[in-house]
Amino acid sequence: MTRYATPKLGAYVVLTALGLLASLIFARPELALIAVPFAVLLAVGLAYARKPDVRVHLELDRERVLEGDEITLEVELDARDSVARLELLLEIPRGLELVSGRNPVALRLEVGEERLLELRFRCARWGAYRLGDVHLRARDAAGLLAWDQTLARAETLRVYPRPEELRELVAPRETQLFTGNRVSRQKGEGLEFADLRPFAPGDRIRRINWRASARRGDLWVNEFHAERNADVILFLDSFADARRGGTGTLDQAIRAAASLSERYLIDKDRVGLVNFGGVLNWLRPGTEMLQRYRIVEALLNTEITLSYAWKEIDVLPRGTLPAKALVLALTPLLDDRTVSALLDLRARGFDLVVIEVSPLPVAEPAPGPSGELAFRLWKLLREGRRAEYERAGRIPPPRTRARLGLGVAAVATVAGVAVYGAFEADRVSLLVLALGAGSVALLVFGLAVPSPPALVGSLVGIAASWSLSAWTRGSGAPGGTILAAAGIFVAAELAYWSLEQASVPDEPELLARRAAGLALRAAGALALVSFALAALGLRAGGGLLLEAVGAAAAVALLALVLLLARAGHETAER
Template structure:
């Protein structure tokens, strides 16, 4: 028997105890109809048609043969997954008596889709696909358990719990670094002399100094020992600033800017963590969320879990948001702001970061141009004003020395970040 799927909110609680099933109601309908026909026609033999169904209905009354205890146990393959992955839920029924067939009714949550189901005598298996990132309720299962004859039923409700769906990170390998790096061990070389592996220059040998590596071409040319000078290896403090002030959909493709923001930030976060850098997170819009900078593979999942509830915050407004708490940003941290550049308030936040001297890069997520009728002069004029407003926001950022790169959804983030590798990223002009 296949499960019946219902979309929407969880239904009201089911009645407790045994009650008449669908077959009982059908038999009762036949018996009552035969009795009414016997009264109307005056033929007593018509009552014989009601005898069989009436006997079966009497048998459907509560009796000692039905189980008194029904318990359902739930097993979920995983509570965390990425978009597109499958999750398997298994519900097993335990009873102190003999039961009949199972009739499941499944109310699905908004973030999953039912792929396959298998219903047996005492268990039911369901396979779901996570369709969108976020923290979702899988759904509610109402398991109708019938008695041996299939005339009475009892409903057991099982809450399938929540599922954390992580966004699929965008492809990213490039990790631009700012000019000034903190004095913390890492893999990025600075211009400051140290004990790294990247050569930053050549200098004369000083008496008493350890001859680490001689630069033979310069030594032969100058007639004196010349040594390679190595840069110190430092770790980068990087903060992903997510603009969640709104969620805009491209009229042509239906792409969500909020979805692409989190996917791009997740891809860049994973790239920096692979280089053993420290990554922090700040999300503006609704509830202000931040996570202090950390490193390691587990920190990636902590970052994603921090923003899984961002979509629920879109119904709230955050007036006069122009300054982030000092604890949200390490001093001198490189900040990547992922924004559709559709809300003027994000400019106030970026201006505050520039005044602090943080190196800053703005990654623009295009929202797509509104579709207008070319014959409508007012609509065409409004589109020109819309374009001018967005260009004015880009100019205001570049005028402050903030690089603005555009990321096209579906493409590698490296294409947008590649121009930043030609030069080091400086802090904003004060």
């Protein structure tokens, strides 16, 4: 895992340093009191922070599904050490839609705890998907340090196109020698009547046509058309793809190829595939269910690859295009290389059928008269290409409620401190109120964007507002400083907690635990500020005691900076 400091750590260091140094410079004890909770949280949080240890295992209930089906992915977590907050994000490829479960998710794990998360997806689009890249982000209890890790737990999911309903198939012009469901022109064993001929030695008795024999006074036998299969080659053009939104010509061509291959294989024909594009792929003709899976697997891996190389039919190996094969070409007629290759096939005598996957539904003319003119010229060019084929043959045409609530609580706390300081100020109350209102506005901006620097500026502003209010009342630290310091600390905790919800919202159980922890921190802040105030005395408006506190704070701040630098150096070495 890679360890790094969170923005909260940097902000708390800045707030502690500003509070203690400003207290030393301006001889105001309330500034030191405001910085005390932040300094203590930094010291305790960094002292007890440790690297988490979580094991992740993924399991899919099925590896092959059809479009529209739903699958379940189980994520098993095994915590070897306690984790105060663990954020888990599973990369979901496009084409899969989350039906149930939460992704990303934030939760808390105790030592030795095992947690099973179930995510249910709907396969909205065909394709070969790779599930399992899991991103983990763990935070310590104080939220000062974080650890990131990406786990490659690859699970392959293959979503096959759902076959479309085909009313009629294009019948091949020629058949092959193997038995099938096609009525051949040749005579042989079959069911379709072909002709009559005189009886010859070796003919079967059951083939004698007794009615014709009685009329002609001699034995005549029936001849039948042989039942053979055909070779069908699906020629897929993958040079170009016209796309708009979530659909394109390549998607439609692949869906059509999958449906055609299934129907021809059901009719016992041999089906092959030629993927003619930037990357050339092919499958020799085959039969039965195994060939169907081979074709669909090859279609799932089809993609557009940019290539400027001119390719012709001669690049295909011998046997890929058998003689007398029916070639079904699925193309948007956008690339000249495909147009030339198909004309070459037709010139060589192949039974060619061009199925145009029209790009017009996904194409729009550019705005203006010139765009309309260019669009019309492009359509005329397509008509010219169709004419070439017609001469060669015939063409068949997340914000969450938790984040909002935490943000509102932080803003309300800062606003309360600002209003309280304005009421307690002896002079310049409007200036104190204006400074507090500016801090509230800056906090709202920092939570909405979100912007950690804006949060730091807001907290500095509200601390300055309270310090100005206390300055108008003399040199002693007023009793309200206890509540003001604790309120500013709680507002900071709420604000950074709200920022964490922007990426991954907490689970209800984790929310309850963190709320209890925040209550304990608020009580601790009240106790710390009260103790520091009692140690300084209400009239500690400068002098040796305050300077000693400032010097100790400077030494502690230097030690904290050295500790952070050492931690960063250790992380870089790892």
